[in-house]
Amino acid sequence: MATVTFDTLKFVKTLKEAGVPEPQAEAFSTAVRESHEAADLATKGDIVELRHEINDLRKDMDTKLEASTALLRHEIQESASALRQEMSGMKFELLKWIIGLAIAQAGFLIGILKFLP
Numbered sequence: 001m002a003t004v005t006f007d008t009l010k011f012v013k014t015l016k017e018a019g020v021p022e023p024q025a026e027a028f029s030t031a032v033r034e035s036h037e038a039a040d041l042a043t044k045g046d047i048v049e050l051r052h053e054i055n056d057l058r059k060d061m062d063t064k065l066e067a068s069t070a071l072l073r074h075e076i077q078e079s080a081s082a083l084r085q086e087m088s089g090m091k092f093e094l095l096k097w098i099i100g101l102a103i104a105q106a107g108f109l110i111g112i113l114k115f116l117p
Contacts, residue, residue: 006032008033011025
């Protein structure tokens, strides 16, 4: 943060012209200068600089977020593709079992019908 410049000589002269005795004007000047030195004030330039830093950070975060989002989309697409392949294989296995059981059932019925009069 920047410090505020304070012209103590001009301050003392202004007080003396207003009728304040010189020792008292110097004491006021010292007190005001010390209070300015103790204060941690932001200038307009500091605020502008902070805004630029915030904008830079925001752009950096946006870039990283876009990269992360793209990576997640790619991973999701790969997972969906693998899931589709696995489901296709499961469909084939299920179809084999259904056809096999249908043939076995037909053979069982034919066998039963042969032994009946």
